Amino acid sequence: MIKITTLKDILALKEDYDIEFKKALGRDGKGKLPKDFFPTYCAMANSYGGNVFLGIKEIEGRIELAGIKEPESIRKELFDNLNNKNKISANILKDDDVEILQFDDSYIVKIHIPQATRQQKPIYEGQNPLLGTYKRQYEGDYKCNAEEIKRMLAEQVEDSRDNKVLKHYDFDDIDMSSFYAYRNIFKSNQPDHPFNEQSDIEFLKSIGGYKKDRETGDVGLTIAGLLMFGKANDIEDIFSYYNLDYQERPKAKTELRWVDRVTLDGTWSGNIFDFYRIVIKKLFADLKVPFKLEADKREDDTLIHKAIREAFVNAIVHSDFTGRSSVLIVKRPDMFGFRNPGLMRIPIDVAIKGGDSDCRNRTLHKMFMLIGYGERAGSGIPKIYSGWNSQDWTKPLLYEKAEPEQTLLELRMINLLDTDIIEELKEIYQDSLNDLSKDEMTVLTTAYVEEGTNHKRILELLDLHPSDISNLLRKLVDDGFLVSDGVGRGTIYQAIGLKEVAGGVSEKGSVVNNVGSVVKQDGSVVKFYSIKDIPSSIYEEINSIAKAVTTTQRTDKVVMNNTIIAICKYGYFSSEILSILLDRSKERVKRYIIELVKEKKVTTLYTVSNHPQQAYTSKDTI
Numbered sequence: 001m002i003k004i005t006t007l008k009d010i011l012a013l014k015e016d017y018d019i020e021f022k023k024a025l026g027r028d029g030k031g032k033l034p035k036d037f038f039p040t041y042c043a044m045a046n047s048y049g050g051n052v053f054l055g056i057k058e059i060e061g062r063i064e065l066a067g068i069k070e071p072e073s074i075r076k077e078l079f080d081n082l083n084n085k086n087k088i089s090a091n092i093l094k095d096d097d098v099e100i101l102q103f104d105d106s107y108i109v110k111i112h113i114p115q116a117t118r119q120q121k122p123i124y125e126g127q128n129p130l131l132g133t134y135k136r137q138y139e140g141d142y143k144c145n146a147e148e149i150k151r152m153l154a155e156q157v158e159d160s161r162d163n164k165v166l167k168h169y170d171f172d173d174i175d176m177s178s179f180y181a182y183r184n185i186f187k188s189n190q191p192d193h194p195f196n197e198q199s200d201i202e203f204l205k206s207i208g209g210y211k212k213d214r215e216t217g218d219v220g221l222t223i224a225g226l227l228m229f230g231k232a233n234d235i236e237d238i239f240s241y242y243n244l245d246y247q248e249r250p251k252a253k254t255e256l257r258w259v260d261r262v263t264l265d266g267t268w269s270g271n272i273f274d275f276y277r278i279v280i281k282k283l284f285a286d287l288k289v290p291f292k293l294e295a296d297k298r299e300d301d302t303l304i305h306k307a308i309r310e311a312f313v314n315a316i317v318h319s320d321f322t323g324r325s326s327v328l329i330v331k332r333p334d335m336f337g338f339r340n341p342g343l344m345r346i347p348i349d350v351a352i353k354g355g356d357s358d359c360r361n362r363t364l365h366k367m368f369m370l371i372g373y374g375e376r377a378g379s380g381i382p383k384i385y386s387g388w389n390s391q392d393w394t395k396p397l398l399y400e401k402a403e404p405e406q407t408l409l410e411l412r413m414i415n416l417l418d419t420d421i422i423e424e425l426k427e428i429y430q431d432s433l434n435d436l437s438k439d440e441m442t443v444l445t446t447a448y449v450e451e452g453t454n455h456k457r458i459l460e461l462l463d464l465h466p467s468d469i470s471n472l473l474r475k476l477v478d479d480g481f482l483v484s485d486g487v488g489r490g491t492i493y494q495a496i497g498l499k500e501v502a503g504g505v506s507e508k509g510s511v512v513n514n515v516g517s518v519v520k521q522d523g524s525v526v527k528f529y530s531i532k533d534i535p536s537s538i539y540e541e542i543n544s545i546a547k548a549v550t551t552t553q554r555t556d557k558v559v560m561n562n563t564i565i566a567i568c569k570y571g572y573f574s575s576e577i578l579s580i581l582l583d584r585s586k587e588r589v590k591r592y593i594i595e596l597v598k599e600k601k602v603t604t605l606y607t608v609s610n611h612p613q614q615a616y617t618s619k620d621t622i
Contacts, residue, residue, distance in 0.1 A: 072100070317368065318359065336411045526570075561595075578593070
């Protein structure tokens, strides 16, 4: 935890951790734990953790000291409630997670809420998880739906998700060519292993693909056995959202066009092992990494090859195949992207550090390791980072998206201080670039190359205190190198000179930009950021639709939602222009939009939620 010594340090944290400020003064002004603390406690614990500061008021983005007179009474009230099972499902705070900070004659109570482990989740208020489970989103606390809660409960009790026996699934559901290919690789890799002498069924048992459930007596394929060697139709009978997708994209930019693709099209088995065998060759093809000599022999399996292989295997063995996202692998001239359904089981910073692992599909991991395609538990992510660092390429970007739940890893083959990038920036910023320090150049090139950055990403790249990073980002904004959008943890910084792509302002280079676009015949995206952007004929139709809201002071929620959806059928609209069209405040309209996005009735133009050019459209676009 970062030491807090001044109010300035607290302000800096707004762009680092998930932060909540509460006055917490009570009726007598001496201090009392606010009622809305517990939803925040649950939400932060179920998300990424965070810090709550009691005794601070926030006014229009500015923080001011409110001051608490009796902080010890708040500490006692806090732990009394957290240890009351009727109030909260679990207390995950330690004594040193609660600090009392003194400023002048007043006190602030800082409460650090750690991220709960999967064995602790869901953390919920009251006695019913379906009613009292919250998550942190858009700097607010939102109740989790039943699907999210059930997934947490499943993760809580299942150490490995792939060792369950599938009733009525046996060797007939195996693609034998895939299975024999695996056996051949195993024998080549371990020629003296006793498994090589076993029958097919015994071999499959030995590697975890077939077993007997001791409790039920059922005998058959395990989930891992079916996923690894099964047939696509049989796998889809168990996992309705199952999908594997590889795309090779021709240009170093975010777009949906591809020149080569592997997906479940019926031309191959559709199992994980064959997907890996087909795609790994494509990932390695034309990989421009210098070979080295090992004992006078050419060593083609470089650190980069190992990093890509581990990233690929990692995406598979950590996938939640009950999730709604596909396993997606992307190859671009400038990067490799890996996406798997499901959030990480351990915090991202712990995974990067290594030594700790909580693999979702341990049997699949074992199967890959037996043929030399995976690293031991807890060492995979560090190997990826080490491989990329060996080429002085920008640090890998590992992050999560909550809706639908997915984990993403972007490996960019770019040196942030490469002369070609510097030359591009010089064309934009001219001689003013010469005045920047090395740290400032690192921030600017990151924002340029990754098409947007934030405080957390810069904290990964630079060994600086959060307040110093905040000052550095503000200076680059003030000096005209960056533009910022959003507040607090959601602030996105972009280079002034971001290039246009696909008819619109480029977004952060995510490998999962699968949002459909409203496209005109000339290929440009239909986006509206001001009234003047809207053709007069369309404007009249939209005005007619908006009357359902604009002609009344109070509007039913259903009417408001339907009106927003109807307007958004005409293209992508910013929240600002929607607020004008509906004659409602931007904040109020944004609350409706967030819910509509969550319910998938409205989709976003950019995957970064707080993108400066964010706009919204309805599913059934025209």
